[in-house]
Amino acid sequence: MSKLKYTQPDEMGFYGEFGGAYIPELLRPNIEELQANFDLLATDEEFQAEFKNLLADYVGRPTPLYLSKKMTAEFGCPIYLKREDLNHTGAHKINNAIGQILLARKMGKTEIVAETGAGQHGVATATVCALMNMKCIVYMGEKDIERQAPNVQRMKFLGAEVVPATSGSKTLKDATNEAIRHWINNPTAYYLIGSVVGPHPYPEMVTSFQAIISKEIKMQLKEKTGIEIPTKVIACVGGGSNAAGAFFEFYEHEEVELIAVEASGLGNETGHSAATSVLGRPGVLHGSLTLLMQDEYGQVTEPYSISAGLDYPGIGPLHAHTIEIGRTKSISVTDQEALTAAKKLTIEEGIIPALESAHALASLYKIEFKSNDVVVINLSGRGDKDMKTYTNVGF
Numbered sequence: 001m002s003k004l005k006y007t008q009p010d011e012m013g014f015y016g017e018f019g020g021a022y023i024p025e026l027l028r029p030n031i032e033e034l035q036a037n038f039d040l041l042a043t044d045e046e047f048q049a050e051f052k053n054l055l056a057d058y059v060g061r062p063t064p065l066y067l068s069k070k071m072t073a074e075f076g077c078p079i080y081l082k083r084e085d086l087n088h089t090g091a092h093k094i095n096n097a098i099g100q101i102l103l104a105r106k107m108g109k110t111e112i113v114a115e116t117g118a119g120q121h122g123v124a125t126a127t128v129c130a131l132m133n134m135k136c137i138v139y140m141g142e143k144d145i146e147r148q149a150p151n152v153q154r155m156k157f158l159g160a161e162v163v164p165a166t167s168g169s170k171t172l173k174d175a176t177n178e179a180i181r182h183w184i185n186n187p188t189a190y191y192l193i194g195s196v197v198g199p200h201p202y203p204e205m206v207t208s209f210q211a212i213i214s215k216e217i218k219m220q221l222k223e224k225t226g227i228e229i230p231t232k233v234i235a236c237v238g239g240g241s242n243a244a245g246a247f248f249e250f251y252e253h254e255e256v257e258l259i260a261v262e263a264s265g266l267g268n269e270t271g272h273s274a275a276t277s278v279l280g281r282p283g284v285l286h287g288s289l290t291l292l293m294q295d296e297y298g299q300v301t302e303p304y305s306i307s308a309g310l311d312y313p314g315i316g317p318l319h320a321h322t323i324e325i326g327r328t329k330s331i332s333v334t335d336q337e338a339l340t341a342a343k344k345l346t347i348e349e350g351i352i353p354a355l356e357s358a359h360a361l362a363s364l365y366k367i368e369f370k371s372n373d374v375v376v377i378n379l380s381g382r383g384d385k386d387m388k389t390y391t392n393v394g395f
């Protein structure tokens with residue numbers, strides 16, 4: 001296979017200047033074992049068949065590609081929603097969790113460790129662990145445990161052990177630190193990472209499992225319009241897994257505009273933002289060299305967004321690279337803009353979006369459209385988990 005220009009990292013796991021595997025020596029054998037097993041998957045027919053079957057019959061794929069007539073009228077070009085909100089457990093996270101649990105099983109693992117922020121990745125991981133009879137330990141910031149009680153209850157009901165991360169800001173970054181520490185102390189455990197972040201080969205691996213999103217978009221557009229390539233694809237970015245999946249098939253089609261939407265919280269100038277590609281500088285976090293929100297001394301700073309799923313101080317190295325070279329465009333959306341977009345979709349379409357996905361919807365007001373545009377927005381998840389926030393702001 002010829003090298004893909006954007007989506008294929010080099011031997012060391014670098015996308016341009018970003019990526020790599022900055023890990024303690026103790027973890028080197030684990031990473032090498034993971035890499036070797038991941039390399040085999042592409043030609044492993046049993047794995048491919050099982051992945052495909054579970055995505056179809058357990059997750060509920062393909063998810064619909066829905067043409068919104070109202071949004072089409074409003075913006076003057078066809079606007080499609082890729083309905084990842086209709087997946088089992090309510091978001092795209094399950095695509096990756098299924099891929100990695102099959103890999104873990106192949107590697108003979110019986111214990112899974114994961115981190116979670118809002119709890120969506122924790123729920124997806126606890127779900128696939130129940131399915132595969134694996135022990136599941138999920139690290140979650142103490143603050144997030146309080147904020148996201150329903151997801152904590154779901155994880156526990158599914159049989160997972162939820163361990164509070166009590167260091168630092170007691171949120172996702174700290175939960176990730178503690179999950180990695182657990183992995184170092186328990187090298188037989190499998191670390192199931194939830195986004196396109198972390199040491200090589202995780203970003204490449206998670207991207208490959210989420211790529212199903214854009215593979216389906218192509219087939220569905222072809223069926224509906226006769227042309228499989230849209231002109232614009234829009235997705236929100238926390239770490240960047242739903243965006244990487246939605247963009248994957250289109251990176252090499254230079255004419256397709258890829259738009260990554262980051263959360264700017266109260267605004268990029270306020271000190272309360274999570275827009276990493278705007279505010280970040282290169283640095284190492286969680287095993288990867290990437291764009292990172294940090295102070296003048298290189299200390300990671302606290303991101304802020306109303307949406308726990310976008311509240312991460314880094315961004316996957318594929319996105320850091322493609323944004324830096326101009327292949328992907330980034331747009332910032334505030335809490336208020338996202339809330340307004342969430343309410344609008346709910347009232348106009350009868351679809352309550354996740355707060356994360358609402359950021360992607362709000363970006364429509366910051367983009368110029370032409371009548372010959374064909375636009376796909378990845379609706380990464382549903383809003384059940386956000387009802388408390390929506391209620392508190394007075395919707």
Ligand SMILES: *Cc1c(COP(=O)(O)O)cnc(C)c1O
Nearest residue numbers: 195238239240241242356380381
């Ligand atoms: C976790 C999550 C995100 C952010 O994660 P990415 O890796 O950037 O996709 C976005 N939307 C929803 C619904 C999520 O649960």
